[in-house]
Amino acid sequence: MKVIQNIGIAIFLIGLGVFTTLPFIGDFKLDQSSFDELIDSQGIKSEIFVSDLKSKLVNKNFSGFQPLAPLVEESIDKANTEHTKNKEWGKKVYAGSDDLATTIRKKSGYGYVPQNKGLMWFLTFGLGIIGALMFILPQVVTLGKKGIKNDHIYHQSSTNKGWIAWLVFIFLVSFYLVLYFKSEYAVNWTYLVDPISESLSGNPAGHWFVYGFMYCVVMTVMAVRMYIKYRHNMYQMVRTTSVLFFQIVFAFLIPEIMVRLQLSYSKGYDFKNAFPLDYDFFFNWNLKELIAGGGLGLFILVWGIVLTVVIVPVMVYFFGKRWYCSWVCGCGGLAETLGDPYRQHSSKSLFSWKVERWLIHGVLLFALVMTGFTLYGFFAETGTVLGIKVQSIMNTYSFLIGAIFAGVIGTGFYPIFGNRVWCRFGCPLAAYLGFVQRFKSRFRITTNGGQCISCGNCSTYCEQGIDVRAYAQKGENIVRSSCVGCGVCSAVCPRGVLKLENGPEEGRINPTEVLLGNDVDLMELVNKR
Amino acid sequence: MEHIVIIGNGIAGVTAARHIRKNSDKRITIVSAETDYFFSRTALMYVYMGHMKFEHTQPYENWFWKKNRIELKNGYVNTVDHQNKKLVLADGNTIGYDKLILATGSKPNKFGWPGQDLLGVQGLYSKQDLDQLEANAPDNKVCKRAVIVGGGLIGIEMAEMLRSRKIPVTFLVRETSFWNGVLPAGESAMINEHILEHHIDLKLATNLVEILADETGRAKAVTTDKGETIECSVVGLTAGVSPNIDFLKDSGIELGRGIKVNRHLETNITDIYAIGDCAEQYEGIGQRRPIEAVWYTGRMMGETVAQTICGNKIEYKPGHWFNSAKFLDLEYQTYGWVFSERGMKENEQHFHWRDDKEKICVTVAFDKKTKQFLGINTFGIRMRHEIFDRWLTEKRDVNHVMEYLKDANFDPEFYSQYENKIVSKFNSEFGTSISLKKKSWKRIFSNA
Numbered sequence: 001m002k003v004i005q006n007i008g009i010a011i012f013l014i015g016l017g018v019f020t021t022l023p024f025i026g027d028f029k030l031d032q033s034s035f036d037e038l039i040d041s042q043g044i045k046s047e048i049f050v051s052d053l054k055s056k057l058v059n060k061n062f063s064g065f066q067p068l069a070p071l072v073e074e075s076i077d078k079a080n081t082e083h084t085k086n087k088e089w090g091k092k093v094y095a096g097s098d099d100l101a102t103t104i105r106k107k108s109g110y111g112y113v114p115q116n117k118g119l120m121w122f123l124t125f126g127l128g129i130i131g132a133l134m135f136i137l138p139q140v141v142t143l144g145k146k147g148i149k150n151d152h153i154y155h156q157s158s159t160n161k162g163w164i165a166w167l168v169f170i171f172l173v174s175f176y177l178v179l180y181f182k183s184e185y186a187v188n189w190t191y192l193v194d195p196i197s198e199s200l201s202g203n204p205a206g207h208w209f210v211y212g213f214m215y216c217v218v219m220t221v222m223a224v225r226m227y228i229k230y231r232h233n234m235y236q237m238v239r240t241t242s243v244l245f246f247q248i249v250f251a252f253l254i255p256e257i258m259v260r261l262q263l264s265y266s267k268g269y270d271f272k273n274a275f276p277l278d279y280d281f282f283f284n285w286n287l288k289e290l291i292a293g294g295g296l297g298l299f300i301l302v303w304g305i306v307l308t309v310v311i312v313p314v315m316v317y318f319f320g321k322r323w324y325c326s327w328v329c330g331c332g333g334l335a336e337t338l339g340d341p342y343r344q345h346s347s348k349s350l351f352s353w354k355v356e357r358w359l360i361h362g363v364l365l366f367a368l369v370m371t372g373f374t375l376y377g378f379f380a381e382t383g384t385v386l387g388i389k390v391q392s393i394m395n396t397y398s399f400l401i402g403a404i405f406a407g408v409i410g411t412g413f414y415p416i417f418g419n420r421v422w423c424r425f426g427c428p429l430a431a432y433l434g435f436v437q438r439f440k441s442r443f444r445i446t447t448n449g450g451q452c453i454s455c456g457n458c459s460t461y462c463e464q465g466i467d468v469r470a471y472a473q474k475g476e477n478i479v480r481s482s483c484v485g486c487g488v489c490s491a492v493c494p495r496g497v498l499k500l501e502n503g504p505e506e507g508r509i510n511p512t513e514v515l516l517g518n519d520v521d522l523m524e525l526v527n528k529r
Numbered sequence: 530m531e532h533i534v535i536i537g538n539g540i541a542g543v544t545a546a547r548h549i550r551k552n553s554d555k556r557i558t559i560v561s562a563e564t565d566y567f568f569s570r571t572a573l574m575y576v577y578m579g580h581m582k583f584e585h586t587q588p589y590e591n592w593f594w595k596k597n598r599i600e601l602k603n604g605y606v607n608t609v610d611h612q613n614k615k616l617v618l619a620d621g622n623t624i625g626y627d628k629l630i631l632a633t634g635s636k637p638n639k640f641g642w643p644g645q646d647l648l649g650v651q652g653l654y655s656k657q658d659l660d661q662l663e664a665n666a667p668d669n670k671v672c673k674r675a676v677i678v679g680g681g682l683i684g685i686e687m688a689e690m691l692r693s694r695k696i697p698v699t700f701l702v703r704e705t706s707f708w709n710g711v712l713p714a715g716e717s718a719m720i721n722e723h724i725l726e727h728h729i730d731l732k733l734a735t736n737l738v739e740i741l742a743d744e745t746g747r748a749k750a751v752t753t754d755k756g757e758t759i760e761c762s763v764v765g766l767t768a769g770v771s772p773n774i775d776f777l778k779d780s781g782i783e784l785g786r787g788i789k790v791n792r793h794l795e796t797n798i799t800d801i802y803a804i805g806d807c808a809e810q811y812e813g814i815g816q817r818r819p820i821e822a823v824w825y826t827g828r829m830m831g832e833t834v835a836q837t838i839c840g841n842k843i844e845y846k847p848g849h850w851f852n853s854a855k856f857l858d859l860e861y862q863t864y865g866w867v868f869s870e871r872g873m874k875e876n877e878q879h880f881h882w883r884d885d886k887e888k889i890c891v892t893v894a895f896d897k898k899t900k901q902f903l904g905i906n907t908f909g910i911r912m913r914h915e916i917f918d919r920w921l922t923e924k925r926d927v928n929h930v931m932e933y934l935k936d937a938n939f940d941p942e943f944y945s946q947y948e949n950k951i952v953s954k955f956n957s958e959f960g961t962s963i964s965l966k967k968k969s970w971k972r973i974f975s976n977a
Binding site (some may be wrong): 144145146147148150151152153154155156232233235236237238349350386446448449450451453454456457459460469470473487490492493494495496499500501503504506507514515516517518519 | 540569571572575576578579580581582585586588590643693713726727824825828829832833846847848849851854855857858860862911912913914915918939940941942943944945970973974
């Protein structure tokens with residue numbers, strides 16, 4: 001078994017190695033016709049830009065590592081300076097240099113990778129999947145009898161912030177930085193999944209398709225790990241299946257198929273992604289597209305609003321925010337699969353809780369204020385509200401919250417700060433659901449009388465950094481806005497103290513002076529005071 | 530300001546301190562030589578197994594004590610001088626007190642086995658024991674085999690710990706079946722099977738005779754009363770615990786096996802109280818033993834003595850017996866009294882059900898004549914404490930318990946439920962025709 005696992009690691013590392021090498025290799029050469037097509041498709045009218053870029057790019061060879069974006073940037077600057085001087089506003093180039101560079105690369109790649117997409121897919125994704133499964137599947141045997149299997153989590157480098165964890169951290173952060181900010185280097189990856197993308201939506205893959213596909217693959221493989229690790233625990237099995245289903249079907253397949261069907265509104269839409277997590281739902285351009293998108297567009301508009309205003313809070317009332325955060329949500333889905341080995345790293349200190357409340361509610365406020373601005377701007381048909389450019393607020397949010405917080409920190413920091421950094425400190429939807437869960441819900445984690453022995457397994461493995469033990473050892477139920485109901489505290493409890501349940505609101509929050517089992521006469525106790 | 534000094538920072542002492550602080554402004558000092566801060570003893574095993582770091586076993590952050598004005602003193606108390614109301618520490622310092630709470634806990638039993646003090650021979654109770662085990666048995670190269678002596682809760686925990694590092698373990702158990710002085714035969718047998726499944730070499734009805742030393746004074750083997758010699762690097766002595774009271778021998782405080790206390794947890798000396806593992810009731814309360822080395826009784830005594838010290842003098846009144854444990858992967862809970870065949874009362878009758886596939890079983894004890902429900906042991910099914918506590922108080926009969934068993938289920942959602950199987954076996958065994966009622970929130974929350 002050990003041998004199979006070690007071979008698995010080797011195969012996985014080869015796959016990962018090839019994948020990591022891809023951004024640095026490959027050849028790119030743009031011919032005249034592709035160049036014209038590109039300029040056309042971008043609607044660029046600046047002849048200065050066109051001629052400048054043409055002299056730099058057309059029929060010239062570029063290797064993978066040579067950055068294109070600075071060259072494009074240079075041309076843009078040059079053209080725009082000139083146009084500004086001449087007050088030729090219509091000719092200015094508004095396209096971003098990174099996006100342009102990415103598009104150029106995608107059009108102009110040639111050589112081994114684009115010509116052997118299938119083989120290259122196998123050498124990266126294929127080997128990664130096979131290797132990972134060879135490591136994971138033998139755990140059916142190596143973990144021994146079913147039950148809680150947390151042995152050596154704090155002895156292993158990978159799960160105890162050792163050098164492996166730091167390497168994973170560096171890899172994840174770099175991956176997200178490329179994805180969000182240097183997408184031209186992701187072009188080689190897009191070739192690998194072109195065939196899949198074409199079979200789904202009919203279009204070649206962009207870097208976000210790579211991400212979406214990879215997300216599904218990683219979740220599926222790590223879900224297999226969950227199924228093995230928690231095979232004694234039906235709640236975990238069902239929940240894992242649920243997040244996997246919603247990710248693959250709702251976040252990945254349906255949006256792609258919508259594009260294929262070329263419905264009146266032909267952009268893909270993730271029907272489960274609720275505002276304000278889906279922060280650009282009320283952005284000017286999205287509203288315009290939805291309204292212009294005929295019946296389907298209007299349906300999505302209404303659905304999006306009903307989802308946030310009615311469905312989400314009503315479901316939280318009945319089941320707690322877990323129905324969304326750990327049963328449906330994509331961010332939660334990744335956290336509960338890829339992130340499961342890191343759940344113990346969330347800080348349980350009171351200080352962290354304070355930071356959490358300021359941050360997450362701050363982000364919610366930011367999202368709401370921004371949406372207020374965009375909506376006002378939309379209806380008043382102005383780009384400036386209260387003297388502030390709406391676009392600049394949107395850009396700031398997209399950059400700080402959408403990219404840096406949710407992506408780079410949210411997932412990149414898994415091995416160091418735990419798997420729910422975004423969900424705990426940043427997600428505005430989680431903040432909103434949290435209010436409902438805390439103040440108007442049937443959900444609670446029931447503490448079983450006086451059985452708690454304060455061992456701390458529950459707190460240690462709470463991914464949301466809730467000090468579960470602090471409540472359990474006092475005999476109090478756990479009713480916290482941040483709880484996503486993953487059910488792991490209940491699973492790891494050696495004494496059967498915790499149970500996630502939806503019951504009557506009355507008695508849900510139950511502060512106790514003396515725990516069950518100690519028969520002091522409570523009335524007497526109160527009267528004597 | 531009255532100065533309350535507590536010796537021992539375990540669950541009993543710390544609970545007392547916390548509740549005194551809640552109810553008063555008295556000066557509070559806790560003295561301990563074990564650790565600077567309170568930790569959960571029950572979690573030590575998880576540190577060795579790598580489920581947690583030691584800091585995770587500490588229920589309160591380090592700032593908690595200062596913020597709540599609970600002074601912590603790291604020191605070992607040599608003598609209690611009750612005439613002058615002061616403690617003398619091992620370093621010669623003294624601490625004066627107005628009221629003293631003794632919460633010194635237990636120490637592992639040693640029964641005078643030859644070789645019991647050799648290197649590599651240890652119990653598992655304190656933080657120091659954990660550190661020692663880490664040194665004695667870091668892996669299966671240093672520790673080629675361990676022998677554990679004594680088949681109780683700590684013994685099986687220690688076996689699980691060592692197995693997590695793939696160290697071969699021989700488990701010497703005096704009884705003919707694991708823990709059958711406490712558990713009924715069916716349950717005890719199931720645990721025997723489970724122990725073997727975990728590749729622990731269980732030797733039942735086997736006693737330790739001698740621990741043999743190598744030339745450096747380290748344990749190298751044990752001999753048993755079956756004439757066997759078992760080579761090993763570590764010997765775990767887990768044959769129970771007894772009160773840690775040696776330092777009180779000549780203090781004038783009345784001692785038995787533990788520190789004698791009345792129902793108000795007062796010792797024979799005014800202003801000195803004893804709580805937790807080290808306290809011994811003059812008479813056991815109900816069917817409880819005079820000394821109860823159980824986590825939650827320590828906590829309850831702490832809650833109680835705090836009331837008394839804050840002027841609200843109340844008796845220690847533990848309610849219905851309950852407890853829980855985990856044997857490797859098997860969770861165990863008990864509510865009320867279910868005695869083993871050895872301890873069974875005249876009027877006690879058992880109903881035992883065991884699943885044919887999973888390691889899950891239930892034993893219900895009830896009165897032969899009146900059918901009054903006396904207690905339940907469950908393995909692999911979690912049950913609701915509140916419900917059983919209520920049924921015991923209301924003196925329900927066993928048929929009622931069977932009928933409403935679903936109200937008591939505390940397993941996580943989506944788990945297979947076994948109530949139907951349990952009740953149908955009960956019906957066929959006792960000729961009843963009980964039909965199971967659906968779970969009702971209304972009943973669960975009534976009089977809660």
